[in-house]
Amino acid sequence: MVNWSDSSVVSKCSTIVEHTNFLCLGMYMWEYAGSWQVELALIGKRIPPRWPLLPYITGRILLLSSMALICWLSSPTPTSVDCHSAFLVFSFAGNASIGCSSLNLMLRPFVIWRAFRCIRIFLVLATVGHWIILLRVMVAFSVMKVNGSCGFMVIDHTDMTAIFVYTMAYDILALVLTIIGLRNMPSSNALWKLLCKQGITYVLITCVANIIPAAVASLNLNTAMNVIFAMPASAISTVASGRIVVAFLDLKSSSCAEDISSRDVPLTTVVTLPTGSSMDAPDLV
Numbered sequence: 014m015v016n017w018s019d020s021s022v023v024s025k026c027s028t029i030v031e032h033t034n035f036l037c038l039g040m041y042m043w044e045y046a047g048s049w050q051v052e053l054a055l056i057g058k059r060i061p062p063r064w065p066l067l068p069y070i071t072g073r074i075l076l077l078s079s080m081a082l083i084c085w086l087s088s089p090t091p092t093s094v095d096c097h098s099a100f101l102v103f104s105f106a107g108n109a110s111i112g113c114s115s116l117n118l119m120l121r122p123f124v125i126w127r128a129f130r131c132i133r134i135f136l137v138l139a140t141v142g143h144w145i146i147l148l149r150v151m152v153a154f155s156v157m158k159v160n161g162s163c164g165f166m167v168i169d170h171t172d173m174t175a176i177f178v179y180t181m182a183y184d185i186l187a188l189v190l191t192i193i194g195l196r197n198m199p200s201s202n203a204l205w206k207l208l209c210k211q212g213i214t215y216v217l218i219t220c221v222a223n224i225i226p227a228a229v230a231s232l233n234l235n236t237a238m239n240v241i242f243a244m245p246a247s248a249i250s251t252v253a254s255g256r257i258v259v260a261f262l263d264l265k266s267s268s269c270a271e272d273i274s275s276r277d278v279p280l281t282t283v284v285t286l287p288t289g290s291s292m293d294a295p296d297l298v
Contacts, residue, residue, distance in 0.1 A: 030240065038081060051258070069117055075110040086163040114253075119136065146172075150168060178227055
């Protein structure tokens with residue numbers, strides 16, 4: 014039977030956490046480099062800046078920044094570095110990226126149910142509750158230094174479990190409201206199937222990504238194990254939600270965009286990038 018509280022076991026777990034963070038950074042840098050069509054389009058002024066793209070772009074930048082920062086903090090750092098302040102910045106960036114990834118999915122039901130004030134108020138309250146939990150973990154932590162580095166954050170296991178469970182429930186709520194809302198709208202059958210498939214796939218991926226860290230954190234094995242799957246879960250959620258945003262960037266699928274435009278379906282993540290043959294086509298978000 015493993016004694017998870019033993020100092021040698023904690024040290025080995027902290028080493029695994031460090032290697033996992035570096036692995037996530039490398040994989041996400043590769044993902045980021047191959048999926049920045051929206052950023053390039055905005056920089057090149059091929060699409061106008063629009064607020065629904067804000068959580069997508071912000072979440073990606075914050076996640077990349079938090080990964081780079083945690084990898085630096087887990088390496089040998091100068092004694093002059095204020096580890097607590099550095100982890101405060103990391104915690105803000107990491108947790109905000111989680112919130113942004115969920116907002117990518119929640120924006121759709123928020124717009125679809127725009128005529129129902131009570132539902133929109135409920136969605137706002139659910140979003141505020143999500144960010145309150147994220148903000149709580151941003152400040153309620155301590156630092157455990159390891160081998161001359163800032164080490165890692167020590168977070169209460171109940172707070173970690175609450176983040177992952179609430180995020181799963183929040184994403185499932187967004188999916189359910191999106192499916193119900195689209196069934197009551199005069200949209201095309203193909204579009205409805207596409208959005209349902211996207212939403213179900215995203216929620217399944219994020220649920221699997223969040224169930225594992227939630228279960229491990231609830232066991233409270235040791236301080237390192239409580240956070241060992243936090244970074245992979247954040248990365249998977251951000252990548253999955255980002256794929257939803259760029260799903261409509263396929264330049265060859267103009268028929269879907271035309272159907273949306275003609276039927277006035279207010280999807281917040283539809284973007285049609287103009288090509289040489291369609292520079293006069295309208296951009297949809």
